[in-house]
Amino acid sequence: xxxxxxxxxxxxxxKDVYLxxxxxxxxxxxxxxxxxxxxxxxxxxxxxxxILCLPHVTVSDASxxxxxxxxxxPTQPSKTLQRRQFRLDIDSATFDGIRVFLDDASRTAPxxxxxxxxxxxxxxxxxxxxxxxxxxxxxxFSSKGIPTEKLAVVSTDALSAEDIHASVxxxxxxxxxxxxxxNPAVIG
Numbered sequence: 001x002x003x004x005x006x007x008x009x010x011x012x013x014x015k016d017v018y019l020x021x022x023x024x025x026x027x028x029x030x031x032x033x034x035x036x037x038x039x040x041x042x043x044x045x046x047x048x049x050x051i052l053c054l055p056h057v058t059v060s061d062a063s064x065x066x067x068x069x070x071x072x073x074p075t076q077p078s079k080t081l082q083r084r085q086f087r088l089d090i091d092s093a094t095f096d097g098i099r100v101f102l103d104d105a106s107r108t109a110p111x112x113x114x115x116x117x118x119x120x121x122x123x124x125x126x127x128x129x130x131x132x133x134x135x136x137x138x139x140x141f142s143s144k145g146i147p148t149e150k151l152a153v154v155s156t157d158a159l160s161a162e163d164i165h166a167s168v169x170x171x172x173x174x175x176x177x178x179x180x181x182x183n184p185a186v187i188g
Contacts, residue, residue, distance in 0.1 A: 001035040002033065002053075002054050003032075003054070004031070004051070005031045006028070006051070006052055006090070007026060007028045007030055007049060008027075008102050009026060010025040017080065025087065027091075032059055032062040032063050039111075044110040047107060050112070051110060052111065053113040054164060055113065055161075057161055065087075067086065068081065068085060069081045069083075078173075085170060086169065088164070090167070094159065098159065114159045
């Protein structure tokens, strides 16, 4: 099982397309951690991020989603390579079951645990809450001023591991505005 920090609001640089491609976008996975990771205050409260607990996805599998876009022609390096080559298509109907969680900028629940069935999700949540690490977690964050109700974990049967894997899409390359057509000759 792994936990991922997911960006739900794109970071944007409107003035520079080259810098903009280096920023993470909606659906990008920021980091992948083992189950039980002690998330910090920023990860738990930032309105642009969500934490998803994925019980049937390995850290190794999810880590592939962190790969940057790579150059297809090293002899003509692109200036518009993106920070992530893949994203979770969180705007697809697949994610409708957790839409409220994804769209909640107040972060009422800081993380959601996804399972194939509601019963399995509830059991996993109970196990997580009973884990001694969770008590350390609550103590640690209450000392940082995060209300303990913010540490609730919501269970859902909205998505299976197959749904998650199927929602990973390769991003479209960003065209370099200084290049016209397929010829890499730069204007100006």
